[in-house]
Amino acid sequence: MSEKNDPEHQEQHIVGPKVYLLVFLALMVLTATTTGVAFIDLGVFNPIIALAIACVKASLVVLFFMHIHYSSRLLKMTVLAGLFTFLLLITLTMTDYISRAWGMW
Amino acid sequence: MDSQSIAATHGELVGGVDPHSHPAFLRHHFETVAQQREAASFGMWVFLLTEVMFFGGMFCAYLIFRNWYHPAFVAGSNTLSITLGTTNTAVLICSSLTMAMAVYSAEMRRRGQLIAFLLLTIVLGLAFLGIKAVEYKEKFDLHHVPGPNFSIQEFVHPTNPKAIPLAPDMAEKTQIYFSLYFAMTGMHALHMIIGISLLFFLVAKAYQGAYTAGHIMPIENFGLYWHFVDIVWIFLFPLLYLISRYR
Numbered sequence: 001m002s003e004k005n006d007p008e009h010q011e012q013h014i015v016g017p018k019v020y021l022l023v024f025l026a027l028m029v030l031t032a033t034t035t036g037v038a039f040i041d042l043g044v045f046n047p048i049i050a051l052a053i054a055c056v057k058a059s060l061v062v063l064f065f066m067h068i069h070y071s072s073r074l075l076k077m078t079v080l081a082g083l084f085t086f087l088l089l090i091t092l093t094m095t096d097y098i099s100r101a102w103g104m105w
Numbered sequence: 106m107d108s109q110s111i112a113a114t115h116g117e118l119v120g121g122v123d124p125h126s127h128p129a130f131l132r133h134h135f136e137t138v139a140q141q142r143e144a145a146s147f148g149m150w151v152f153l154l155t156e157v158m159f160f161g162g163m164f165c166a167y168l169i170f171r172n173w174y175h176p177a178f179v180a181g182s183n184t185l186s187i188t189l190g191t192t193n194t195a196v197l198i199c200s201s202l203t204m205a206m207a208v209y210s211a212e213m214r215r216r217g218q219l220i221a222f223l224l225l226t227i228v229l230g231l232a233f234l235g236i237k238a239v240e241y242k243e244k245f246d247l248h249h250v251p252g253p254n255f256s257i258q259e260f261v262h263p264t265n266p267k268a269i270p271l272a273p274d275m276a277e278k279t280q281i282y283f284s285l286y287f288a289m290t291g292m293h294a295l296h297m298i299i300g301i302s303l304l305f306f307l308v309a310k311a312y313q314g315a316y317t318a319g320h321i322m323p324i325e326n327f328g329l330y331w332h333f334v335d336i337v338w339i340f341l342f343p344l345l346y347l348i349s350r351y352r
Contacts, residue, residue: 009136009137009139009140010139011139012139012142014209014212014213015205015209016209017206017209020202020205020206020209021202024198024199024201024202027198027201028195028198031191031194031195031198034342034343034347035187035191035347038187038343038346038347038348038350039350039352040352041352046347046348046350047343047348050343050344050347050348051340051343051344051348053343054339054340054342054343057339058336058339058340061201061332061335061336061339062332062336064205065201065202065204065205065328065332065335066328066329066332066333071146072143074143074147075143075146075147075150078147078150078151078154079150081154082150082153082154082157083157085154085158086157086158086161089158089161089165090161090164090165090168093165093169094168094169097169097172
């Protein structure tokens with residue numbers, strides 16, 4: 001087996017303090033933003049913006065703090081597969097609740 | 106006899122190369138340290154996916170009940186302190202930074218720095234739990250804990266001039282909001298308590314120099330767990346505190 005070319009034998013990338021600090025600052029700014037936006041009346045867009053910001057924050061944590069940006073394809077696929085399964089379960093559940101007369105009686 | 110003691114007793118050379126000339130922490134079923142690390146990360150991520158599904162179930166319940174009893178969820182959400190919630194978010198993000206720096210210190214093989222960052226993570230984790238305890242105590246004082254002592258007074262005759270008074274049957278549904286609030290933040294806090302307990306163990310082992318000789322896997326995998334707990338809070342914070350504010 002050619003150990004050198006096999007991705008599972010590659011040395012792991014060391015993420016430095018500079019990246020961590022930048023991600024940390026971005027997370028802090030996004031936290032301040034989401035809190036500020038909560039006091040502005042945007043109607044249906046309030047939850048949408050709040051969740052969008054939360055998704056960006058979570059992505060930053062996964063990609064840089066949890067090193068997925070630097071990881072092998074196996075780990076990237078694992079994370080995506082989990083996300084996909086979770087969204088699938090939520091979507092299937094919600095189609096049921098949205099398309100029936102629950103709570104309408 | 107485990108692989109380590111076999112490695113110690115069988116020192117024979119194969120083709121002039123000692124087959125056991127590898128770090129003691131490399132298990133025999135792995136060819137390289139990198140492969141062992143990859144396998145450990147994969148295993149940790151699969152565990153974290155089960156955690157995603159666990160918290161996901163509660164998020165799904167929140168989504169459905171919020172759509173059914175929207176006025177009750179708005180009223181319940183507005184009794185939470187946005188100041189304490191935002192502070193706790195900041196504290197948790199700081200603890201994620203210190204944990205990420207702990208992983209970096211282990212990679213750089215700096216023992217003192219590793220212990221310092223792990224201890225900082227413990228302090229920030231405890232600060233989060235302390236603030237959470239203050240919030241919980243307020244809920245007990247106001248009779249906003251679901252159960253026989255729950256009071257709908259605040260929701261039927263609100264003291265906040267911006268609040269819309271609820272009919273008693275809808276006001277009762279705020280108990281569902283607070284049940285989900287306690288279930289979700291409670292399970293999150295339990296994960297923090299488990300994490301902090303593990304951190305004490307890691308500090309003790311780090312003090313003995315276990316993670317600054319190339320074997321950083323336990324620190325790295327614990328980091329993944331800690332960041333996951335941070336991500337859960339990143340979603341809990343807007344859903345429970347932010348999206349239903351009176352404006």
